[in-house]
Each structure stands twice: as C-alpha cells, then as structure tokens.
Amino acid sequence: MSRISYVNGRYLPHKMSMVHIEDRGYQFGDGVYEVVLVLNKKLIDFDGHYRRLKRSLEQIALDYHFSQTLIKQIINRLIRFNLISNGLIYLQVTRGVAERAHQFPDDASATLVVTAKPISISPVIEGKKAITTTDQRWDRRDIKTIQLLPNCIAKQEAVENDAFEAIMVMNDGTITEGASSNLWMVNKENQLITRKASNIILNGITKVTIAEIAETQKIQVIERAFTVNEAKGAKELFITSATAIVTPITQLDEHMIADGNVGPVSLALRNMYLKKAL
Ligand SMILES: Cc1ncc(COP(=O)(O)O)c(C=O)c1O
The missing domain is CATH 3.20.10.10 (D-amino Acid Aminotransferase, subunit A, domain 2)
Known part of the structure; x- marks a missing residue:
C-alpha cells in the first residue's frame, strides 16, 4: 500500500506530493505548522492544536480560512488511507506561491499540506x-x-x-x-x-x-x-x-x-x- 498525503485539495501518493519551487515556505520559511498525535485512530488534544494553528496564522498575518471540521476531515481521511492506528499528523500552511520578493504578495493563495505516518508506542519508556x-x-x-x-x-x-x-x-x-x-x-x-x-x-x-x-x-x-x-x-x-x-x-x-x-x-x-x- 502506498503512503498518501494531502496537498491543496488533492490526496496523492506521498512521492508525488509536491509544491512549487516558489512556494514562500520553501523560499522564506513563511508558514506555520502543527504536529498532532494519533492514538488508536483518535486525534489527541486536537482542539488545542487547532487553536494554536489559528493563532500562529494570525500572528504572521496569513489570511487562510478553513474550518476545524474541514481540517479534521482531511486528517481522518489520511488516517484511513494510511491505515494509521498510532501515528503523527503533520500539517503545514504557507503563504503560497508568488514571485520571489520579501514583502507579502497581494494575490497568493495559501498552501496546505498534511501528511500522516505511523509510530509505535512502547509500553516501557527508557530515560x-x-x-x-x-x-x-x-x-x-x-x-x-x-x-x-x-x-x-x-x-x-x-x-x-x-x-x-x-x-x-x-x-x-x-x-x-x-x-x-x-x-x-x-x-x-x-x-x-x-x-x-x-x-x-x-x-x-x-x-x-x-x-x-x-x-x-x-x-x-x-x-x-x-x-x-x-x-x-x-x-x-x-x-x-x-x-x-x-x-x-x-x-x-x-x-x-x-x-x-x-x-x-x-x-x-x-x-x-x-x-x-x-
Ligand atoms: C520548540 C518546541 N517546544 C515545544 C514543543 C512541544 O509542543 P507540543 O506539546 O504542542 O507538541 C515543540 C513541539 O514540536 C517544539 O518544537
């Protein structure tokens, strides 16, 4: 089974999940992210992660509107497509693709990327x-x-x-x-x-x-x-x-x-x- 990731509205094989070379995330680090833990297919502390994501976006004046329901739907699909029981969700929003110039572009639309990967949770924890x-x-x-x-x-x-x-x-x-x-x-x-x-x-x-x-x-x-x-x-x-x-x-x-x-x-x-x- 091949790994599936999400890029701007599309679910794609992980190896083919790409963004443009002039994405401002790639060129300027102009974006924010979250990592969410999944245990037994359940999202852990999701409300807190979503709230912090919105705050991070506001703090860098990245105008991107999405609902908590939509983000949850994308994540739950990735959990299903990738057969994740315990895992990590990585979610990144950047200011999008624009001709390279430091100031914020007028017309770029944000890039949303979400990936999922399995992890193992050991019952024994070492120091x-x-x-x-x-x-x-x-x-x-x-x-x-x-x-x-x-x-x-x-x-x-x-x-x-x-x-x-x-x-x-x-x-x-x-x-x-x-x-x-x-x-x-x-x-x-x-x-x-x-x-x-x-x-x-x-x-x-x-x-x-x-x-x-x-x-x-x-x-x-x-x-x-x-x-x-x-x-x-x-x-x-x-x-x-x-x-x-x-x-x-x-x-x-x-x-x-x-x-x-x-x-x-x-x-x-x-x-x-x-x-x-x-
Ligand atoms: C610098 C830094 N501090 C703290 C944390 C812990 O944050 P959280 O508990 O939300 O994963 C992280 C997580 O990536 C981090 O990168």
Missing part, C-alpha cells in the same frame, strides 16, 4: 540523555513557524553527542525548552517546574494537558524560569511534546539526574496522559 546548547532563536518562539534552522542545528548537536534532545539555554543561564519539546523538572519539594508561556517559548499543547493532569493529582505546578544548575540538581527531568509525549531525561550533558533512573513522577504522568487520551 534519555539531553545536552545543553545556546538558544539562537528569534523573539517570537510562541509562533509555531516552519523556520526551524536554530532548532535543527541544536538537534544535530544532540545527535552528534549521542543525545535524544538539545535543551536550549538563554544568555542569562535560564533554560527555555528543548529543540522540539518543553522541559520540566521535579524539585526536592516534589513540585513540577516548567517555563511560563510567553514569547520566549512555544507553549506546548502537551505541556498544558500535563499541567492539568498534575493538578488533578495535587502535584503543584510552578511556571517559572530555571537554570541548568537547578535542572542538574533536580529529582527528575522530563520533556513533553506530541511526539515525545512524556519522555524522562536521566542525563543532562555529562551529569546524571538523581540516580540516573526513570523517576516515578515522569512515569506516572506519562501513563496518565496515555490513559486520559484513550
């Missing part, structure tokens, strides 16, 4: 290594733009150091987030600390759900900045994203977190997230 690196991004990290070069450079650095994620650090020594995730720590008082939503980070949809779950378990969530040293002294560290769900970080640079094993809070939150989702 991962992360490295720290400089956050080199712009000041509007709250927009989920396809301009991801600093994130790609950070992730490449992680891979070259046998790590799963790169944790990005600002000049003041505080952590922002992972190259493609939000970072959390469990401190000595068993409180959960993660960075407060602002223009400094992408406010993860998974992060918001995890905070809600933690509160139902009477775990205090404190949204504030924290340093690399604080993170290294934490009882537990973990990252969240639609792709990583909750993934424990048991080593940061050359430093083991606590005893180097996966901690109970990370494990419980991951299981509760999966249970709530299903």
